[in-house]
Amino acid sequence: MPDKPKIALYWCASCGGCDEAVVDLAEGVLTLTDAVDIAFWPVALDGKRSDVENLADGGLLATLINGAVRNSEQEEMAHLLRAKSQYIIAFGACAHLGGIPGLANLYSSQDILSAAFNDSPTTEPDAVLPRTNTLDEMHALGLPEFRETVKTLDQVIAVDYYIPGCPPSRKVVSEALRALVSGELPDRGTVLAPNIALCEECPRKESKPEKLSLESLHRTYGIEIDPEKCLLAQGIVCLGMGTRAGCDAACIRGNMPCTGCFGPSDRVRDQGAKLLSALASSLSATETEAIDLALAELPDEVGTFYRYSLPGSLLQRALVHSK
Amino acid sequence: MPNGQEDATTVFEPRIVAFFCNWCTYLASDLAGSSRMKYPPNSCVIRLMCSGRVDPQFILNAFAHGADGVLIGGCHPGDCHYREGNYKALRRFRLLRRMLVKMGIEEERVRLEWISAAEADRVRDVIREMVGKIRELGPLKLDLVPKAEMTKAEELIHA
Ligand code: SF4
Numbered sequence: 495m496p497d498k499p500k501i502a503l504y505w506c507a508s509c510g511g512c513d514e515a516v517v518d519l520a521e522g523v524l525t526l527t528d529a530v531d532i533a534f535w536p537v538a539l540d541g542k543r544s545d546v547e548n549l550a551d552g553g554l555l556a557t558l559i560n561g562a563v564r565n566s567e568q569e570e571m572a573h574l575l576r577a578k579s580q581y582i583i584a585f586g587a588c589a590h591l592g593g594i595p596g597l598a599n600l601y602s603s604q605d606i607l608s609a610a611f612n613d614s615p616t617t618e619p620d621a622v623l624p625r626t627n628t629l630d631e632m633h634a635l636g637l638p639e640f641r642e643t644v645k646t647l648d649q650v651i652a653v654d655y656y657i658p659g660c661p662p663s664r665k666v667v668s669e670a671l672r673a674l675v676s677g678e679l680p681d682r683g684t685v686l687a688p689n690i691a692l693c694e695e696c697p698r699k700e701s702k703p704e705k706l707s708l709e710s711l712h713r714t715y716g717i718e719i720d721p722e723k724c725l726l727a728q729g730i731v732c733l734g735m736g737t738r739a740g741c742d743a744a745c746i747r748g749n750m751p752c753t754g755c756f757g758p759s760d761r762v763r764d765q766g767a768k769l770l771s772a773l774a775s776s777l778s779a780t781e782t783e784a785i786d787l788a789l790a791e792l793p794d795e796v797g798t799f800y801r802y803s804l805p806g807s808l809l810q811r812a813l814v815h816s817k
Numbered sequence: 818m819p820n821g822q823e824d825a826t827t828v829f830e831p832r833i834v835a836f837f838c839n840w841c842t843y844l845a846s847d848l849a850g851s852s853r854m855k856y857p858p859n860s861c862v863i864r865l866m867c868s869g870r871v872d873p874q875f876i877l878n879a880f881a882h883g884a885d886g887v888l889i890g891g892c893h894p895g896d897c898h899y900r901e902g903n904y905k906a907l908r909r910f911r912l913l914r915r916m917l918v919k920m921g922i923e924e925e926r927v928r929l930e931w932i933s934a935a936e937a938d939r940v941r942d943v944i945r946e947m948v949g950k951i952r953e954l955g956p957l958k959l960d961l962v963p964k965a966e967m968t969k970a971e972e973l974i975h976a
């Protein structure tokens with residue numbers, strides 16, 4: 495019997511939720527391990543970087559990498575895994591578009607380090623910042639370099655496929671793994687989830703009016719949410735219109751609005767701009783003051799529209815002007 | 818170039834992408850041209866059928882491709898050929914500009930103006946003003962990371 499193909503799973507700047515999403519396949523993991531050997535998976539299995547280095551180039555069928563790329567070690571591992579893998583799959587919103595850690599692109603790396611090591615109430619004001627090289631009498635200690643900007647995986651290495659979501663739903667993960675193992679992969683660069691808007695698969699879509707004309711917006715804690723009716727029609731910022739389907743409207747089923755974690759469908763280049771556009775279009779105000787008043791309930795524009803996609807957006811990050 | 822003398826070619830020339838509505842501002846800019854009005858040559862005009870057609874992605878894309886400023890010109894309130902396209906443009910503009918400011922892009926770099934077909938002088942004045950403001954601000958220095966390409970070696974593995 496020929497050897498089973500090998501795969502690897504790796505994490506970069508991630509929360510661990512994406513690895514958990516693989517574990518959550520439950521008995522599906524067994525089906526997976528029937529078909530492939532997992533050669534490297536730091537979260538779940540003991541392993542060393544040298545295990546990967548010792549593999550032949552292209553010796554892995556695929557590596558699923560989750561997390562955004564923030565430091566030099568993650569870059570090195572990404573390049574190493576690229577060399578060893580026939581397919582690189584960006585797994586989850588962080589690898590796909592930058593994800594939540596990508597919101598750090600609103601600040602400079604210096605601001606972030608100072609906030610964490612100097613300015614927080616529990617740190618000494620003159621605390622030592624992490625540095626890449628430290629020498630004491632006997633040891634040379636190294637730390638990865640903290641980069642200025644958070645990157646998506648495909649800004650670091652070529653990516654073959656994307657599995658979207660924060661974390662990806664069981665449905666899209668199982669379907670992607672099935673395609674991978676059976677060799678029935680679509681065109682390179684495809685996002686492995688339905689290429690339609692979430693509203694299309696939402697159980698409340700019948701109650702979404704053709705044309706919205708909202709007078710005001712509400713935050714979820716501000717009103718009692720009708721559990722049947724389209725959330726956007728209730729004035730709640732639900733981002734299903736600019737978000738790819740594939741989660742089976744998980745948040746809406748929990749009576750919470752979609753925050754956009756599956757990224758955009760193929761028709762949209764910049765999810766945040768599209769969401770902003772759709773939301774502004776849904777308002778009824780026609781005069782500047784009334785528009786600004788309606789938008790007052792939306793204080794965090796970047797965090798709302800680019801919650802998962804700032805590094806992958808057209809502008810990628812904020813311009814930080816030196817103070 | 819003699820010492821201390823400003824080289825004319827080093828003066829920063831802002832690049833402004835101007836999205837003009839077919840029914841009003843575009844006609845006004847045409848009129849400005851045919852009336853031989855003088856204004857700085859820094860704008861690149863893109864004609865759209867309506868200011869309501871300006872997808873915020875167009876604006877970000879202009880910045881991502883080197884624009885230092887973006888101007889949107891539409892019909893005065895009440896005069897939109899499609900009745901409410903300009904109101905939609907206004908709502909998107911208010912929200913987009915607020916967001917851009919939080920991303921460190923100065924608000925002077927994006928501007929929405931209502932300019933009717935007869936207001937050629939307004940086109941001239943707005944572009945003059947915008948060029949002046951953006952010249953003070955300096956170039957928009959985005960430092961964009963391109964998508965990674967496959968290396969030759971990786972292509973071989975992949976094939
Ligand atoms: S995509 Fe979400 S679940 Fe996955 S690592 Fe990022 S934050 Fe965690």
Ligand code: SF4
Nearest residue numbers: 693696724725732734
């Ligand atoms: S806006 Fe939200 S609640 Fe309404 S149909 Fe779309 S996903 Fe469903």
Ligand code: SF4
Nearest residue numbers: 741745752753754755
């Ligand atoms: S509803 Fe939206 S935010 Fe929630 S899981 Fe689905 S795509 Fe993600």
